[in-house]
Amino acid sequence: MTSTAQDPDPIVISGMAVEAPGGIDSPSAFWSALADARELITPFPRDRGWPLEDLLTLSRIDGWAKVCDAGGFLNGAAEFDPAFFGIGQREAIAMDPQQRVGMRVAWKALENSGLNPGDLDGADGGCFIGVSPMEYGPRGGEVNAYSGHRIVGFGQLGVAGRISHGIGLIGPSMCVDSACASSLTAVHLATSAVRAGECEWAIAGAVCVMGSPIAFYEFAKHNALSTDGHCRSYSDDATGTLWGEGAGAILVERESRARALGHRVYGRILATHTNHNGKGKPILVPRAEAQERLIRRTIEIAGIDPGAIGMIEGHGTATRAGDPAELTALQNTYGSGDCAPLVGSVKSNAGHTQAAAGILGLIKVLLAGQHGHIPPSLFAENPTTRVDWDRSNLRLATKLEPWEPTNGVRYGAVSSFGAGGSNAHAIIAMPVREESDDF
Incomplete structure (x- = not known):
């Protein structure tokens, strides 16, 4: 793409x-x-x-x-x-x-x-x-x-x-x-x-x-x-x-x-990409290495500096295997730059909506871009100790925070990972000039 x-x-x-x-x-x-x-x-x-x-x-x-x-x-x-x-x-x-x-x-x-x-x-x-x-x-x-x-x-x-x-x-x-x-x-x-x-x-x-x-x-x-x-x-x-x-x-x-046609532009889809974990571990076990490959490829397709990403809507299943694997992949990609992207999951609000999880996360990012604020992820005050947070700039969104644009654009990313081993990622750009509250 x-x-x-x-x-x-x-x-x-x-x-x-x-x-x-x-x-x-x-x-x-x-x-x-x-x-x-x-x-x-x-x-x-x-x-x-x-x-x-x-x-x-x-x-x-x-x-x-x-x-x-x-x-x-x-x-x-x-x-x-x-x-x-x-x-x-x-x-x-x-x-x-x-x-x-x-x-x-x-x-x-x-x-x-x-x-x-x-x-x-x-x-x-x-x-x-x-x-x-x-x-x-x-x-x-x-x-x-x-x-x-x-x-x-x-x-x-x-x-x-x-x-x-x-x-x-x-x-x-x-x-x-x-x-x-x-x-x-x-x-x-x-x-x-x-x-x-x-x-x-x-x-x-x-x-x-x-x-x-x-x-x-x-x-x-x-x-x-x-x-x-x-x-x-x-x-x-x-x-x-x-x-x-x-x-x-x-x-x-x-x-x-x-x-x-006079349609409102909520955001531009810079890139989407999918891949699969491949064989090896049991089919339900998430793979940090596969997720990292997916994210790196999506960033490459988008043609942007990963440091421009300000908000990451993660998968965040709250499972012992899933969250550490995902955070490791995010730290190795978006967390290694000079910026400090905030990560969270709408699952903390609404539970894991299964097939609909990714679209709720994507709409969350679009709304955050429109309002210029990143909403908090619930229960984030006590981050998991299964990853070393000090090794990257990645942080959990613990409160409603202003989302400053980069050259007039807010860049967000969304991840979803399926139980059958399928993974998907998207990068969205939201121009500030489209910002408005009446929608």
């Missing part, structure tokens, strides 16, 4: 929308929660039919860890107006809620850019959505009231297709599953498609709504869940991750198109 410095007409982000735990349904509400250092964790929802008594007593079984009655859950996961999107009631019920939330967020991202989604039938727009299977609804291999709707009701199969079909887009449309790296992988593919002329513009993003508590069961067996109901990213008090839900979407297009 060529860098913005080499590209006279770079790819920009000109629209965005987000839904996060705690009733967050807009970028402004999201920013308020981040700036105020609010934790958005709540008890498990009681309206999903989950076997809570079994789930919350797993630690009584040998080899299983405690599951806390806590997570980051979307308040509006069940809210959907099928008639608005031309969908029948029975089909809507059969649809994975990830499809419903994904359609809603994509629509809002287009409106945020200044486009009317109702006028885009036949538009050369692409759609790239990160999503993982979440076990929603009855089995497909049985006769039930929703048979016939299940083939396109499965979340992973239909989110991008539902969005393209509902709006009328004719560009490339696909779901992306690289586990927790899905969001940034989708952004990478969307940006590449626009640059290659496969579509004029594209929606990129991800969604995670847990149709079942499978993620809690799996990580309880791995003894990798938080034991106190908090996601303490990069903290010495971290005991494991905490699962959450979320959704986000951005609009990417050439800057010339955005300017011509």
Whole structure:
């Protein structure tokens, strides 16, 4: 991928929308929660039919860890107006809620850019959505009231297709599953498609709504869940991750198109890149060396001095293996210059939103760039002692701090790492002249 410095007409982000735990349904509400250092964790929802008594007593079984009655859950996961999107009631019920939330967020991202989604039938727009299977609804291999709707009701199969079909887009449309790296992988593919002329513009993003508590069961067996109901990213008090839900979407297009149509430019995508850990260690184990290769390659593509990066939105799963590996890679790349970049993770606010983790982190960086401040990462007052902080300039963001631009531009980076070994990284430039609060 060529860098913005080499590209006279770079790819920009000109629209965005987000839904996060705690009733967050807009970028402004999201920013308020981040700036105020609010934790958005709540008890498990009681309206999903989950076997809570079994789930919350797993630690009584040998080899299983405690599951806390806590997570980051979307308040509006069940809210959907099928008639608005031309969908029948029975089909809507059969649809994975990830499809419903994904359609809603994509629509809002287009409106945020200044486009009317109702006028885009036949538009050369692409759609790239990160999503993982979440076990929603009855089995497909049985006769039930929703048979016939299940083939396109499965979340992973239909989110991008539902969005393209509902709006009328004719560009490339696909779901992306690289586990927790899905969001940034989708952004990478969307940006590449626009640059290659496969579509004029594209929606990129991800969604995670847990149709079942499978993620809690799996990580309880791995003894990798938080034991106190908090996601303490990069903290010495971290005991494991905490699962959450979320959704986000951005609009990417050439800057010339955005300017011509009067779209607001939130940021320029200087570079995105993906790689894989390769073989060796178990598939769930993160690799510092692979992450470092990824970051160095992304910096090279972007064509910038890594010392220009002021904010790093890390992955920050709060796991004993994950955080030290990631911080080591960040210290070896961004932490070795004269600047002192601040690192944090939105997971400390909302939990680990899985496929949607990267897009929430990217939108956090865009909002920080717009407001000229870096929000704090929760639980950062006691940094992990599993890395030597004195060997680099990297520091955790512990409070709301001004973000000074470099030559009129704020540069930020975002990382995501998937459980299957996939890694993704992005570098974004946000010109100060675009700064405004009314969005």
